[in-house]
Amino acid sequence: MFKKIIFSLFLISYIAQSQNVVKGTFTGVNENKWVILYQLKGVNQNYIANADLVAGKFSFNIPENSPKGMYRLTYDIENNGFVDFLYNNESVEVEFDPKNQVETLKIIASEENKLYYNYLNEIEIIRQKLDANQLTFFRTVEEDKKEFLKDEYSKVFELYKSTQTKFEEISVGKLANHFIKSNQKYYSPAIINTPQEYLNSEKEHFFDFLDFNDSELRNSVFINQKIIEYVFYLSQSDDVQVQTALYKNAVVEVLQKIGENKALASEVSGTLMLAFTQMQNVTLVDFMLESIYKKLPKEFIDDALVLEIENKMKLSIGKIAPDFSWDVKGKQQRLSEYNVSDTYILVFWSTTCSHCLVEVPELYEYTKNNKNIRVIAVSLENDELGFNVYSEKFTNWTNVLGLEKWQNSIAQQYNITSTPTYFVLDASKKIIAKPEHIQDVKAFLLENSSPK
Missing domain, CATH: 2.60.40.10 (Immunoglobulins)
Incomplete structure (x- = not known):
């Protein structure tokens, strides 16, 4: 015992x-x-x-x-x-x-983390000085002040290099060493003369110190954070079309840097697709799905991720609205084949929703005499009573009964979780707007609809 x-x-x-x-x-x-x-x-x-x-x-x-x-x-x-x-x-x-x-x-x-955070704190202070000198130089006109800034920049640059080297040397053999080396940022040894030259240098040298095949960096968010920074913060334009082109170019450049590492290419593509999905950027998501992600070897494609992204993007502006059918005197009518107008307002509502009973009659009065607009009102109900009453009032609309309310198949296709919910479609049934309230619907129609 x-x-x-x-x-x-x-x-x-x-x-x-x-x-x-x-x-x-x-x-x-x-x-x-x-x-x-x-x-x-x-x-x-x-x-x-x-x-x-x-x-x-x-x-x-x-x-x-x-x-x-x-x-x-x-x-x-x-x-x-x-x-x-x-x-x-x-x-x-x-x-x-x-x-x-x-x-x-x-x-x-934790000696490892003391070292790593000491490095991050010291190097950040020096970087801020280098960036401040460079920015001040761009704004300075007087030659004597510019010469002073050049001299100061050179001194701080030397401090930056020696500090980076110091931490790389004392971290040899530690996990922190992988992050310290890859966190290094390229700075020109001499101050750069113009903002455009500076931006060109930033993009050219952004990945100089990043080893995409470092397994220790893969067990972190480090590589993905660097890529997000490159794609979204070094590629900026106020013009939507130019911005889209810049994003595409940045994505292609990143994947070229990754090379033949298919596992990392899959991971990075997934990160960027999710980011573009959050932005509801149809062009970029479609580009990445069809031209990049789905062309990877099958073992590197996550079907669940593809389904998630496609589900989140199916209701984005620019997408064709999900098709559905409804009964018209015993015959089935499909949205995709419904060609009675140039503009459609698809509204999901319910006769048991107090907000709907205010907004939907207002929408009817606003649209009932406009021949260029057709409203398709999907009434989500538990029974036919309320629907029958309002169908007799909304005679100039296409009224669709959606029984089983939230469980209705059309409601689920459109991810409806609250009512009223609005979609504006063009003649080809492409989603062109998703107004939040009746005032937003009116504002959109006032700006975009053809004269009555």
Whole structure:
């Protein structure tokens, strides 16, 4: 028995020692109640665990076999509140004020993260000086001041190079070394004379220090963040068509840099497609899906991702509205074959919706005598009673009964979650507007519809 107790104590001790801890303290006024721990890998946030905050403190046990890489402590999802850290088989402890995390973050334990965050803080200060000198130079006319700025820039540039080299050397053999080397940014040894030359230099050298095949960087969001920055912040124009062309060129350039690494090309393409999906940019999403992503080898195509994107984009402005049919005196009429007008307003509403009973009759009065506009009113109901009453009032509309309300097949095709919901379609049934309220519908029609 005694031997068993000794063995049990030894086993408990061994298990305890085989685990590292990630813990932290929130300083200042704290309204947060929990923290979630994720492992970051490419575009994915892999959930690890969650912990309650007790007296402003939290703690996670990390098993010994946990993969090294970049992890994230998320404490405020709505306001994008998180702290990223490197994990390399050592305990990590942080302290910060959640209302001012950037300026208050302290690494209490973890030599790896102390080194990495010291680097980030030091190098950022120097970069700000270099950028400030360069920007001031562009705005300066006096030659003597320009010469002074050139001299100052050269001094700061040398400090930048020596600081970068110092941290690269002292981080050799550590996980942080991969991020420190790849975080380096190209700066011209001498100040650049014009903004256009500066922008050209930024784009030409943006990926000089990034190793796309570094597996340690892949176990993080580092590569994806750099690519997002290149595509969306170095390619800007106020002209929509020019902006689209710039985005396309930037995407092609990034994929050329990646080369034959199909796994990374798939991951990066997925990241960019999701970003363009969020922007509801039909042109760019279609370009990436059809010209890039679907042309990858089959094993690198995520069918679930394709379905998700296509579902999110099917109701975007510029897309053909999802087709559906309805009954007209025993015959089926299809939206795609319905050719009675130049402009269609598709409105989803319900006779049990108080907002609808205000807006929809107003819309009827506004459109009933306009021959260039046809309203297709899909009434989402649990029974026919209300629909029958209003169909007799809205005689100049096409009235469609959608039984089973939210579960109605047409409502689900159009992702309807609230009523009234409006879509404006052109003669080919392409979605040209998605007004939010009746006033928006009127404003759009006033600006775009042909005279009555």
